[in-house]
Amino acid sequence: GAVVSQHPSRVICKSGTSVKIECRSLDFQATTMFWYRQFPKQSLMLMATSNEGSKATYEQGVEKDKFLINHASLTLSTLTVTSAHPEDSSFYICSASPSGAGGRYNEQFFGPGTRLTVL
């Protein structure tokens, strides 16, 4: 249980195009999901907090107009990288905690990541 999936796992796109990455909690509901990115040989950096039914909260230095986040349901959040450029090439990872108290509420589960390469 407590599985988070991401799609696609890898994407290569041309500079200037937009790319959408999906994050799904497969067997639990999550009112909050988180988006991270990871550059080679570096740690994960939090980009934004995705809240179901409301606007995302972005970390300082993350452009909200460039990284569009939509959390349309309790099991799906999407990250759209708009007008992607080579410097946006990175490993994007989402995570989620099961809603509600008790059980695995204290844990946070990660997706397998999406590797974006912008040419």
Added chain:
Amino acid sequence: DAKTTQPPSMDCAEGRAANLPCNHSTISGNEYVYWYRQIHSQGPQYIIHGLKNNETNEMASLIITEDRKSSTLILPHATLRDTAVYYCIVRVPGNTPLVFGKGTRLSVIA
């Protein structure tokens, strides 16, 4: 910023116990200690968490000092598949993000 300090790397012989230390001297009373690991090119994997008591599960044991300023993750019988970057994170449970530091790169050697 991460509130934990970990050694950048460690080696462990296959079959031996791997003891990974973590300092979190500024931990607050309501913050838990979490351990995750990340195998190359994968998402982080939850290992274990605790507040003040020692914890054990099928993957590892977590030993937290009485003053809660440090902890040790123990993998009792390390295998080659345990080679990964291990992250120690302090966090209030719930809908709060995990803030990752640099972690410890554990290499299990045959």
